[in-house]
Amino acid sequence: MDPARFDIVTLPIVEIELSRLSSVRSPRTSGEDPEHIETLLSVEGELPPILVHRPTMQVLDGLHRLKVARIRGDTKIVARFVDGSESDAFVLAVEANVRHGLPLSLADRKRAAVQIIGTHPQWSDRRVATATGISAGTVAELRRIGGDGGNEARIGRDGRIRPVDGSEGRRLAAEIIRSDPGLSLRQVAKQVGISPETVRDVRGRLERGESPTPDGSRHLRAESHPLRWREPDFGRALDRDRLAVLERLKADPALRLTEAGRILLRMLAMHSIDGQEWERILHGVPPYLCSVVAGFARDHAQVWTEFADRLENRVTDMAAG
Structure with a gap:
């Protein structure tokens, strides 16, 4: 089982007796959150299924839902089973608890990253960062502190093997x-x-x-170097050259007069805000949602990267044809 390529929602839903479940290896070391439990207790209808590692019956995601079921006096709970190794199951548990529900604390995410570095030393810093909801730089620092820097190559988020030292390339x-x-x-x-x-x-x-x-x-x-662009800085106003390019794009009839073009212009304008506005948005995110929003930001950044690559490929293909 490759956690990076695993789709939980495709798993069938089953009923499991509460007495069979274990929660001793949860990445949530801070324990249950009483307020979150109260919130779940007030929800009408059935809660989403929990995630369980079949070989160990360890609850990977859904400790608060399990607690609610016990408070209600239920004897069974709906769940999805996953197989595979315990180390891969732990990665799934971290990813599930980072991306929805009550996010893991920063301390828990760092502890999880240390454990994943130990069980998956071949993974790149970015791949561990994606799983744990912290930055790749933080993962690199945790790896350095732990003394794990000897691998000559690591596996990235896309599954490709790349050398750790890419300076020559x-x-x-x-x-x-x-x-x-x-x-x-x-x-x-x-x-x-x-x-x-x-x-x-x-x-x-x-x-x-x-x-x-x-x-x-x-x-x-x-x-x-023949390429020259003003250095971007999160804390400074947006580069005037880029704003000028955006204004030219807005004036281009091929974009301005088509529905797809107008959508693209709105998306580009939405991201073309200055550093102060970015800072205002940054500080406006509640602490308990930071990891969730960070995950969305990384996902959207990947979408933009793939979009840019396809655009460049399209130009290359047209030139070759």
């Missing part, structure tokens, strides 16, 4: 981008043997005058 990608800026992300990625997302990061670093590798010097000589 980044340098090669930078050379190709400088020599031919018109190449698409996938074209550069194919030549070098790295992911399109890594190429995107390298291109962005060159545009900002930075080294293609994260640990390199921050700024390069201006003549060393």
Whole structure:
């Protein structure tokens, strides 16, 4: 069972006797939340099924629903069974508790990340971050503190194996981008043997005058790269050049006069807000929803990345045809 490619909602729903269930290995170390239990008790009708690891009968997701069933005097509860190893089942438990219901606390998510690093050392920092709802940087720091940095390659969120030290690939990608800026992300990625997302990061670093590798010097000589874009900063106003591009797009009849074009323009405008507005939105998210919103943000970022890749592929295919 690969937790990253597992769809829980496809599992059949069954009834299980409460006496058969265990909750000793829950990622929620802080215990049950009385207010959340009260909220669930006030819900009319049947609550969603819990998630149970069949080999151990461990409750992976639904401890509060289990508590409500016991308070109500129920002897059975609806559930979905999953099989597989206990380590993979723990990952599913963390993912389920991060993405809906009452989110795991930051401390619980960090503890979960440490455990997943131990059981899945081949996973990339981003893949562990996606499962636990914390940043890839935090995962990297937890991995460093734990002394787990010896793997030469790790498995990413897309299931592909990539080397931990990608500095050489980044340098090669930078050379190709400088020599031919018109190449698409996938074209550069194919030549070098790295992911399109890594190429995107390298291109962005060159545009900002930075080294293609994260640990390199921050700024390069201006003549060393032909691509130049003002460095973005979350705390600053939006780049005027980008705003100017957006205004040109709004004036283009091919977008302005078609339904699909207008939808795209609205989406681009929605994200084209300045740093102060982003900060206001950031601080307006309640703490108990931070991990949920972060998950949505990462998912939407991935959608935009795939959208950009398909656009570039479309241009490449048209040029080749």
